[in-house]
Amino acid sequence: MTLQVSKNVTAVGKVDAPIFDAQAFRLNDEQAAIITRARELGQAVFAGRAAAFDRDATFPTENYRDLHRAGLLGISIPKKHGGLGAGYQTYALAAAEIGRYCGATALTWNMHVCSTLWTGALADDLDMDTEMRAEHERRRAVHYKRIVDEGAIYSQPFSEGGAAAAGGVAFGTEAKPVNGGWIVTGKKIFASLAGHADYYGVLCTETMEGEKASRRNTLYLAIPAKTEGVSVVGDWDPLGMRGTVSRTLLFKDVFVPEDAALMPRGVYFQAAQRWPHMFLTLSPTYMGLAQAAYDFTVRYLRGEMPGTPPVKRRMYPTKQIAVAQMQIKLEQIKAIWFQAVTEACANPSKEQVLRAYAAQYSVMEGANELAALAIRTCGGQSMLKSLPLERIYRDSRCGSLMLPWTAELCLDRIGREALYEPGETDE
Numbered sequence: 001m002t003l004q005v006s007k008n009v010t011a012v013g014k015v016d017a018p019i020f021d022a023q024a025f026r027l028n029d030e031q032a033a034i035i036t037r038a039r040e041l042g043q044a045v046f047a048g049r050a051a052a053f054d055r056d057a058t059f060p061t062e063n064y065r066d067l068h069r070a071g072l073l074g075i076s077i078p079k080k081h082g083g084l085g086a087g088y089q090t091y092a093l094a095a096a097e098i099g100r101y102c103g104a105t106a107l108t109w110n111m112h113v114c115s116t117l118w119t120g121a122l123a124d125d126l127d128m129d130t131e132m133r134a135e136h137e138r139r140r141a142v143h144y145k146r147i148v149d150e151g152a153i154y155s156q157p158f159s160e161g162g163a164a165a166a167g168g169v170a171f172g173t174e175a176k177p178v179n180g181g182w183i184v185t186g187k188k189i190f191a192s193l194a195g196h197a198d199y200y201g202v203l204c205t206e207t208m209e210g211e212k213a214s215r216r217n218t219l220y221l222a223i224p225a226k227t228e229g230v231s232v233v234g235d236w237d238p239l240g241m242r243g244t245v246s247r248t249l250l251f252k253d254v255f256v257p258e259d260a261a262l263m264p265r266g267v268y269f270q271a272a273q274r275w276p277h278m279f280l281t282l283s284p285t286y287m288g289l290a291q292a293a294y295d296f297t298v299r300y301l302r303g304e305m306p307g308t309p310p311v312k313r314r315m316y317p318t319k320q321i322a323v324a325q326m327q328i329k330l331e332q333i334k335a336i337w338f339q340a341v342t343e344a345c346a347n348p349s350k351e352q353v354l355r356a357y358a359a360q361y362s363v364m365e366g367a368n369e370l371a372a373l374a375i376r377t378c379g380g381q382s383m384l385k386s387l388p389l390e391r392i393y394r395d396s397r398c399g400s401l402m403l404p405w406t407a408e409l410c411l412d413r414i415g416r417e418a419l420y421e422p423g424e425t426d427e
């Protein structure tokens with residue numbers, strides 16, 4: 001299942017170099033091949049379609065067909081289940097390459113891939129007894145087969161508009177245990193892929209008779225989009241990431257069978273405690289957008305941007321200084337982010353967790369800073385809607401809003417966790 005992509009013909013004329021050169025960043029051949037596949041698909045196909053999905057705020061369904069054909073819907077599905085078996089770092093680097101060409105595709109692809117990464121490599125690192133592990137293995141095989149064979153698309157509705165998505169309290173979406181499964185009721189806001197995913201990977205709280213709702217009882221359930229009681233409401237006309245179609249999802253007395261559990265009881269809570277880099281996976285999209293803003297600027301100032309007259313602007317010292325500042329910023333973002341996605345693991349040290357927050361903050365804020373600098377440096381004609389820069393600017397503005405690691409919450413956590421050891425108070 002591979003997609004043939006021409007090496008020569010692309011939306012911008014010439015084939016881009018990878019964001020992270022395989023040799024310089026010590027990636028092996030298998031990793032480099034997967035990341036190249038993503039980059040070529042992004043540049044040759046997705047880049048040309050991105051403007052229309054953005055303009056119309058429509059979901060990039062065609063891109064998902066291509067991702068399936070290229071084997072990339074199963075990028076992080078273990079090889080024994082028919083996937084490419086990519087670990088966290090390889091996935092992150094591939095997703096950055098997609099984000100470089102279409103932010104909305106990369107961001108929604110992340111929701112999909114997390115349903116395989118969290119249940120795959122990440123769950124393999126967590127504690128489960130033998131029986132639980134066997135049950136998980138049986139269930140995830142069904143879920144992987146749907147993706148590999150049928151191209152099924154999964155989303156990840158998490159946010160509810162209250163404190164739950166920030167990790168403060170239990171999810172308000174409830175799963176009441178009944179014979180053979182649960183009855184799910186609740187509401188998810190900003191549910192990317194709403195109306196377009198085949199399965200919604202819903203985070204909800206299993207309610208226990210007479211007990212207070214607890215984050216420990218979080219369930220991660222794959223609910224088929226066509227199930228009775230599931231509906232998509234509201235419109236979607238945002239500033240950026242318009243192709244994500246992140247509308248509101250309602251669940252009203254939805255019966256969900258036990259086999260729909262993407263993780264056994266207690267395992268999502270364990271993951272959130274022991275594998276915090278699971279929340280860093282929204283950042284690759286924005287790493288790609290940061291690179292895209294820089295690429296645009298260099299091409300534009302050299303007079304090589306397709307769709308613009310071949311006017312060179314690179315000879316002005318102010319432009320050269322701006323590009324130097326952008327390059328320094330980009331390398332800073334790349335360095336911290338590469339380190340964070342490379343060291344992602346179970347039970348990271350305090351230093352690694354602080355670095356993950358710092359990486360998320362640097363990428364999410366940095367991508368938009370680079371896009372703003374790109375517009376200032378290239379000038380008025382560069383922000384016309386016929387060119388991708390203004391979309392990169394709008395899309396990149398959305399990065400630091402992503403819960404649970406918004407830019408504000410990253411600052412909050414870094415400050416607190418740097419100054420206090422667990423359990424310490426000033427009393």
Ligand SMILES: Cc1cc2nc3c(=O)[nH]c(=O)nc-3n(C[C@H](O)[C@H](O)[C@H](O)COP(=O)(O)OP(=O)(O)OC[C@H]3O[C@@H](n4cnc5c(N)ncnc54)[C@H](O)[C@@H]3O)c2cc1C
Nearest residue numbers: 156157158159166190191192241246398401402403406408
């Ligand atoms: C394009 C796009 C796609 C998205 N896709 C998805 C998706 O697929 N699935 C999904 O689940 N969500 C998704 N989200 C939602 C996202 O993660 C946020 O939940 C969403 O932006 C809601 O933010 P809010 O401003 O309503 O949050 P609010 O809860 O109102 O918070 C506002 C801000 O206050 C701060 N804040 C919040 N809680 C705390 C706290 N306890 N302490 C201190 N500060 C706090 C944060 O910085 C936050 O940004 C998407 C968002 C966007 C923009």
